[in-house]
Amino acid sequence: MTAMWTAVAVLAATYAAVMSEKLNRSIVALLGALMMIVLGILSQEEAIEGIDFNTIGLLVGMMIIVSITRKSGVFEYLAIWSAKRVKASPAGILAMLAVVTAVMSAFLDNVTTVLLVVPVTLVITEQLKVDPYPFLFSQIVASNIGGTATLIGDPPNILIGTQVGLSFNDFVVNLAPVIIVVLIVHVLSMHVLWGRKMTAAPDAMAKVMAFDERRAITDHRLLKQALAVLAIVIAAFVSSRHIGLEAGAIGMAGAAFLMLLDNVGRSSEHQTENITKVFGEVEWITIFFFVGLFMVIAGVEHTGALKLLADQLVAATGADLQVTGLAVMWASAVLSAIVDNIPFVATMIPLIKAMAPSFGGPDGLMPLWWALSLGACLGGNGTLIGASANLTVAGIAERNGIPFRFLRYTKIAFPLMILHVAICHVYLLWRYL
Amino acid sequence: MATDEHTCQAIMTSHPISIRQHETVEQALHLLMQHKLLALPIVEEDGRYIGMFLRSRLVAMLLPRIVQLEERIPEVGRLLEVGFLTDSIADVQNRFREVAGRPVSEYVQTDTPVLRPSTPIMNAVLFLYRARTYLPVVDEASGQLLGVVSTWDVLGRIAGK
Numbered sequence: 001m002t003a004m005w006t007a008v009a010v011l012a013a014t015y016a017a018v019m020s021e022k023l024n025r026s027i028v029a030l031l032g033a034l035m036m037i038v039l040g041i042l043s044q045e046e047a048i049e050g051i052d053f054n055t056i057g058l059l060v061g062m063m064i065i066v067s068i069t070r071k072s073g074v075f076e077y078l079a080i081w082s083a084k085r086v087k088a089s090p091a092g093i094l095a096m097l098a099v100v101t102a103v104m105s106a107f108l109d110n111v112t113t114v115l116l117v118v119p120v121t122l123v124i125t126e127q128l129k130v131d132p133y134p135f136l137f138s139q140i141v142a143s144n145i146g147g148t149a150t151l152i153g154d155p156p157n158i159l160i161g162t163q164v165g166l167s168f169n170d171f172v173v174n175l176a177p178v179i180i181v182v183l184i185v186h187v188l189s190m191h192v193l194w195g196r197k198m199t200a201a202p203d204a205m206a207k208v209m210a211f212d213e214r215r216a217i218t219d220h221r222l223l224k225q226a227l228a229v230l231a232i233v234i235a236a237f238v239s240s241r242h243i244g245l246e247a248g249a250i251g252m253a254g255a256a257f258l259m260l261l262d263n264v265g266r267s268s269e270h271q272t273e274n275i276t277k278v279f280g281e282v283e284w285i286t287i288f289f290f291v292g293l294f295m296v297i298a299g300v301e302h303t304g305a306l307k308l309l310a311d312q313l314v315a316a317t318g319a320d321l322q323v324t325g326l327a328v329m330w331a332s333a334v335l336s337a338i339v340d341n342i343p344f345v346a347t348m349i350p351l352i353k354a355m356a357p358s359f360g361g362p363d364g365l366m367p368l369w370w371a372l373s374l375g376a377c378l379g380g381n382g383t384l385i386g387a388s389a390n391l392t393v394a395g396i397a398e399r400n401g402i403p404f405r406f407l408r409y410t411k412i413a414f415p416l417m418i419l420h421v422a423i424c425h426v427y428l429l430w431r432y433l
Numbered sequence: 434m435a436t437d438e439h440t441c442q443a444i445m446t447s448h449p450i451s452i453r454q455h456e457t458v459e460q461a462l463h464l465l466m467q468h469k470l471l472a473l474p475i476v477e478e479d480g481r482y483i484g485m486f487l488r489s490r491l492v493a494m495l496l497p498r499i500v501q502l503e504e505r506i507p508e509v510g511r512l513l514e515v516g517f518l519t520d521s522i523a524d525v526q527n528r529f530r531e532v533a534g535r536p537v538s539e540y541v542q543t544d545t546p547v548l549r550p551s552t553p554i555m556n557a558v559l560f561l562y563r564a565r566t567y568l569p570v571v572d573e574a575s576g577q578l579l580g581v582v583s584t585w586d587v588l589g590r591i592a593g594k
Contacts, residue, residue, distance in 0.1 A: 066509075073513050080517055115510035122499040123512070207524075215516035281508055396510065399502050 003041055004303040010035045011300045011347070014293075018340055025340070026285045029292025036299030050298025051291055054162040054248035059109075059290065060282055061251025062152060066112050067281035068258050069230065072223035075104070076216035079120040088208035090130045091195035094138055095187045097121055101139045102146030102183050106153045107234065110143040110389040111283075118396055124211075128204045132402055134194035136393050141186055141381050141413065143389045145420070148377035149179040151247060152237065155286075156345040156376040160369055162247055163349050168237035174370050178427040182378070182420045189416060225261040229254050293346050301350045310354035319358045322433040325371045326425060328352070332375025333421045337382025337414065345376045367432035374424040382417040384409045441557050442550040444590060445570045445580035451476045454483055454538035458494070461486050461537050472566045474578050475541050481576040482569055484541035494532050494540075495525045547571050548582055557582050 014032035018025045036042045042050070069075075082100045086092025097117060105113040117139055125132040147154030151161035151171045161171060217223055233254035236243060240250060259278065263271045300306055317323040328348070335344055352368050359365055380387030384394055384406045394404040437443050451474040452461055461473055465488050473486045493501040496515065503511040520528075546560040548570045560568055567583035 070509060071513065076512065076517065112509055115507060119499045119506075119510055119512050123497045123515070123518070126497055126499075210519045211517045212519055213517055216514070218513050218516075392510075396499075396502075396506055399505055400498055 004305045004308075006039055007036065007041050007300045007303040008305050010039070010041075011296055014296050015339070015343060018343060024285060026288040026292065029289045029296065031292070033292040033295030033299075036295055041299045042295065042302055046302065047295040047298060050301075051294045052159075052163055054246050055158055055294075056287060056290060057248025058152065058158055058162065058251040059155070059287060061248070061253070061255040062109060063112070063282045064255035064278055065226075065230065065233065065251070065258055066108050067278050068222070068262055069226035070116060071219060072226050073216045073218040074223055074226065075116040076120050077213045078104070079117055080124075080211050080213040080216055083124055084209055084211065084213065088124075088128070088200075088205040090128055090198035090200050091191060093124060093128075093208075094135055094190055094195045094198065097135060098138045098142040098187050098190060099183070101142040102149075105143040105146030106149045107230075108153075110147045110154055110387065111392050113143050113146075114139055114389045114393050115396075118393055122396075122400060124208055127207045128200040130198055130200055132397070132400075133404070134190065134198075136397050136402070136404070137409065137412070138186070138190045138194075140387075140390050140393050141416065142183065144377060144381045144387055145179060145183050145186055148182075148374060149176045152251075154377045154380075155290075155342050157373055158247070159342070159345050159349060160373055164353070164365075164369055166369065167240055168247070169241075171373075174366075174431075175373060178374070178424055181427075182423055185419065185423060186416070189419075193412070222262065226258060229258040229261070232257075289342070293343055297346050297350065300347070306347070306351045307354040310351045313351070314355050314358045321359055321364070321367060322429070324355070324359075325367045325428055325433050328368055329371035329375035329421065329424060329428065332372055333379030333382070333417065336376045336379030337386040337417060341376040341380055341387065345372065348372055348376075367428060370432065371428055374428075375421065378417060378420045378424065381420070382410070382414045384413075439554055440550060441548045441552045441554065441570050441580075441582055444554060444557070444586045445548075445550070445582045446586055447580040449474060449569075449578070449581040451578055452486060452537055453478060454541075455536050457533065458491070458535050458537060458540065459533040462491055462533075465491065470567075471583075472545070473537075474569045474581065475537055476578050480578060482547070482571045482578040483538065484543040485545045485566065485569065486537045486540060487542055487545075487566055490540050490542065495528055545569070549573050550579060554587075558587055561587065 010032055014028055017023055017028040033047060037044055037047050078100055079097065082096040083093045086096050101113055101117050104117070118136060121135050121139065122132055125135055144154070148157065149172065151157050151166065151168045157171060160166065161168075233250060236245060236250045236254075237247065240246065245253075259275065263274055266274065314324065317327060332344065332348070352365060352372065355368070356362050356365055380390070384390050384404075390409070394409070397404040450464060450468055450470065452464060454475050454477060464470070464473055471488050475483045475486050477483060497518070500512060500515065545564055545566060546568055548557055548560070548568050550570060550572070557568065561582065561584055567581050569578055570580040570582060571577065572579050
């Protein structure tokens with residue numbers, strides 16, 4: 001019992017320290033993990049077994065694939081191409097870039113997606129002389145929406161998918177339909193709020209129409225290689241059950257193969273320089289945050305604390321799947337708007353797994369996984385601190401002289417988030433509960 | 434103890450060309466072009482050093498704003514190239530005109546190493562190599578700009594001039 005309370009105290013302290021943002025979150029998670037070992041809750045071997053290398057492999061693999069692919073200029077091409085498809089009208093671009101962001105975000109990490117789309121957006125809005133704020137706001141929300149649709153789109157889904165053993169297709173089949181609806185609602189909301197009032201001078205629009213997207217492609221050879229590898233990786237995700245490979249292995253295999261193509265035939269010095277750069281672009285803060293967090297959660301799980309909490313939660317909801325599912329989604333949404341959704345989801349996964357006996361085994365838990373994913377991913381839109389992509393865009397905007405404050409963002413984003421989760425509420429009731 | 438021969442005092446150019454903080458970007462452009470300088474120290478009205486206005490900053494002003502800020506955003510978020518923009522020289526001139534009337538104080542760069550008259554010459558040479566511009570020599574107590582050390586000052590000594 002003492003061990004249980006000690007483990008819970010370490011988890012609570014880790015949460016509190018991550019939320020306070022006084023220390024880098026990777027340091028906090030690693031110190032939390034160390035405490036679990038030093039206090040005797042986990043042996044070193046148990047702590048290492050707690051790390052989900054499937055998740056780590058997928059994250060690192062996808063980060064490497066994106067870091068190489070972006071050098072081809074394909075993402076700039078896509079953004080410019082889409083802006084020109086709507087004749088460079090500000091309202092059209094607002095809608096198009098939201099869709100492009102959401103689609104890219106379904107396959108790439110959200111922060112990376114906004115980092116790729118926002119610079120081109122700022123070039124376009126500068127040319128059009130329109131306020132960039134609505135575009136950036138819309139892209140933040142779209143990135144978190146799009147990321148919800150697939151296993152690889154958002155860290156909470158990566159965690160749920162790899163730890164529960166759900167496939168890429170499971171996510172697409174169960175989440176993509178409602179995400180498409182949410183995205184349409186988002187695009188319409190943006191149009192009503194801002195798009196319909198936007199105007200730009202005809203000569204400014206002509207300037208954007210004169211953008212030559214083909215010139216954004218800086219390396220045609222790399223473009224072909226990267227697109228081929230991306231296509232193979234996505235095909236492998238789709239058929240992962242048949243080929244017997246898990247997401248981590250697929251991500252890392254794609255990364256290794258793309259690095260091979262990008263380096264074959266180059267001198268060893270050039271290869272070293274190239275690879276050092278690519279590895280340098282892996283977000284090690286996120287990776288070590290995950291590593292530490294996995295060990296902290298393993299400690300709490302090991303002591304039986306999560307099982308106890310799960311039993312109490314099931315008792316509180318009367319072992320009713322509908323009540324539990326909706327409670328999981330709404331609680332995840334509201335909490336994810338305030339706290340980092342990664343530790344929250346990492347804690348919820350073993351907790352929900354422990355509910356299996358009450359709901360007829362692991363298969364009975366399926367609606368709960370979708371409720372957790374929808375709540376945690378979409379909840380991140382609620383406030384400026386709800387997801388990393390939000391803070392990343394706000395940081396770039398502020399440096400560019402565009403005020404991007406907490407309240408200004410939240411007073412529109414929070415009601416929108418509630419609307420999106422309400423749509424998911426109806427969807428869960430209709431399809432599963 | 435370092436003597437004058439080993440310090441910046443021995444090689445610096447006194448009374449350098451500088452610009453006051455309220456003066457405009459356009460005035461900076463003319464001074465930089467007229468004297469073929471790499472940078473201008475920006476000073477307050479009473480001659481206290483504030484920072485540098487770099488020639489490279491003028492070049493950055495000809496590009497979209499986001500490019501000017503790229504050092505402060507992660508590598509992934511930087512535009513690879515801007516060849517997709519089909520701007521003509523007239524467009525570039527227009528972009529410059531939009532900022533030409535702004536005071537140079539808005540573009541002050543404070544990361545250039547600052548030398549003291551007593552800074553060893555070898556450190557000045559190292560900073561020149563790393564910063565690839567020229568460096569201000571500032572009095573520690575008063576903050577007054579005393580001079581600058583340029584690559585030419587060092588190379589001139591080597592050449593015996």
